[in-house]
Amino acid sequence: MFKNRGIAFKLIFFFCVSNALIFLLILSYNYRFSKKMIEKNVENSSKNLAHSTVNRIEIVLQSVQKIPENLAYFLERGSYTKKELLELLRTLVERNPEIYGAAISFEPYAYEKNSRYFAPYFYKDGGKVKFSYLGNESYRYFYLDWYQIPKELGRPGWTEPYFDKGGGNILMATYSVPFYANIDGKRRFMGIVTADISLEWMRNMVSSIKILKTGYASLLSKNGTFITHPSKKLIMNESIFSIAEERGDSGMRETGKKMIRGETGFFPYKNIYGQECWVYYAPVQSSGWSLSVLFPMDELMEDIVSLNRTVLFGGIAGILLLSLAVVFIAHSITKPLRAFSKAAGEIGSGNLDVELPSVRTGDEVGRLANAFQHMKVSLKDYIAKLTDTTAAKERIESELKIAHDIQMSILPKIFPPFPDKPDTFDLYAVIKPAKEVGGDFYDFFYIDDSHFCFVIGDVSGKGVPASLFMAVTKTLIKGNATGIADPGRILAKVNNDLSDGNDACMFVTIFLGILNTKTGEILYANGGHNPPMIINGGGAAEFLNVPKDIVVGAVAGYAYKTDSATLKQGDSIFTYTDGVTEAMNGKEELFSEKRLHEKLSSTQGKTARDVISYVMEETALFTGDAPQSDDITMMMLQYKGGK
């Protein structure tokens, strides 16, 4: 993905990604840490808020509880008339603002023998204290919670909150205290003293608790029913258990059970408006209710969220700025690089005069620019020199060509060479130089009418010096051979001439033979040259025994021996240079004298030209594609008999 992208892209990408990662890590750590701190704080403050609210409720409830408790005590101990009783009850309702109403409800026929119901009730209505007797066939108070529960349990207690249908639909709760009488030594239940409180003030108080913007407090009854809640339709209609049922939330039901058992707790909760909240709940001990305060999480986190948002925007802006900086830097690096790459392309295509981008900085790019400039100048120099060298080389090559032509021209190349002489032998020779100018040579001439001199040689080294040495040698041989039919003496003389002033220490191997055309006798001398091959008329070939004399031109004054052999009619002498036997193939194997011997043994009946062509072909076949390493020269003389 990145392989073919530019440096600027890579820089921006890696810088931004790594920066963003670091930044997000720090941000999330910061968020988590501050969230933890806030949670710790909210637990404390919700605890304080819940407990202080519970205390305010408790104070009121407990002060209300005292009234029916004292009244019950009075009813059990004192004696009273009906008028006194009603007066006492009225005074209590009048003087205690917390109390909405109070009643003394007797068991059937317990107050008066003939009256099933006796329950005087004073209550407040529109600021006035009103009076009524409770109890009739459709209001049998004995069966109501506020009467039955303390009666059956034998202890005072608060009822579940309820809407009083008669009294202007206010939400109220009743504190009921059972009272007893001693009749015939038995403690007998006589009735219930009650004090009602309006829960409106409590609802107002709890509703007035505003936590942050949308947090609130809520009160649950002993049955888990909502007594107060910002949502009116929940009040006295839904319980925490019905909400849990609706949500299918068994955890919430468990919490509800803890709440109505009078426990305290702190837990995260999603309220009916779908807000995530922290909730702390604490019991109102005397009534068994449970107060909970809800802190909306998002508001608690609001400051942090807004801080984080600022930091986030700052971070993003920072990363953008950084990106811009990276773009700028990358551009300053890549602009000359791109220019260099373009210039290098031009230089590559041969334009060395291209203008290089100017970089004045001393950084890596600046150094690259200097190196580039230096390279350009060096290249230019080098190419100029190369051009000169090439021109020189071309000149030499053309001179060598001329040298080659001259060299070839001094070798006799017309066969048969002596058409006007008696047809006593067949001669053929060929030279194939390895380089343009070689050191091999051959020559032949008549010394007199019946003595024919033939010579083959190989100058040490190659090229122009060898060819010059060869030309000298050839001239010397021809010059020295005049009137002397002794090959050993000729070689000795040539040796002396060549050795004299041979500063280059060059030498030449020579085989020189003189054929008596009448007798077929050959006198010959050999200066370190390969021994020739004698092929008789029957096709059998064998090496000629030659004297083991040294190369010519090396040691002045050396005496070369002359040997002789006689060719019968049809016999041939085959001379060659080491270019033939040392021809090398790709496997670095030599053509070898053995192989030459084999080849020549199968040339019966062939002319000299055919034999030489054949050997040439065979060496070419043998060497294959391997380059020719040395000059190849062959000369063959076939004796036809004296005439």
Added chain:
Amino acid sequence: MRNNYTYIFFVCVILTLFLLTPSDAIVEKSLKKASFIPQWSPQAQFAGYYVALEKGIYKKYGIDLTIISGGPDRHPTDFLKNKKADFATFWLSTAIQRSSGGIKIINIGQIIQKSALMLVAKKASGIKTYTDINNKKVSIWEGDFAIQPHAFFKKYNLNVKIIPQSYSVNLFLRGGVDAVSAMLYNEYHTIINSGLDPDELTTFFYYDYGLNFPEDGIYTLEDTFQKDPEVSCAFVKASIEGWLYAFSHPQEATDIVLKSMTQAKIPANRMHQKWMLEKMKELILPENSQGNIGVLKQSDYELVAQELKKVGLIKAIPLFKDFHRKCNSHVQK
């Protein structure tokens, strides 16, 4: 020009007349007016009737029905007797007593097949089986609600301290009594939604103890039925269709019930009504009902009547055929 205006004027008059004669009015002329009172204020116990009304099922059966809200101070038998309502629901035990007492009412459809009346006790108070109720305090409702408990206690020789029970179950929740009377579809759910889990409770259904008193049935006066048996039967059929619709569309049925409750200014708790509707289905279409709905079984009738006679609430058992009219109410589920 004048002709054109006249033409437009006539077209307008005709169109207006046409629009003022709604097609509904033509249909409603053939609807028969009838009124119905259930034995309690609107709740899912009567979902079938409210749903049938709301969904136009009564209209479909040719009835223009008015539902009168029931309530604690409204006795449906009085409404029938005084001809303030044509149809009413009440318990079979109530109906047999009234019938035996001389009011000519007849059962034209037995909606609830299985008694929902039950006793609920806390396991924590040591009540695991019915024998554990012996010597315990049990609160029971008065009147017809007391017949099954009394028969139950007598049947199993249980010596029980009976505490009169009012509307709430708070006495039980606070531990004032060991067992409380409850309707499966109502108080039992209230107890659960006051923080007591079903596995913390022991329940006794009178149904399981040979005391199945089928509850809500549809009643009318005999002469109302005689006058127009078709309307009576149409009412029963439409009501049953309403119930079946409610069972297959519980969400919609609950919404309809909640709407009726809000109209009657009664606090409405969705989950409670949902529960009630679910339980009504179990009571109206019990597992052994085999698709029979709304049929009063003679065996059930005899059982209830015998018990009533045994405890002296009636002197003679009215004949089943006089008490009951069978509309063609066999409806496949």
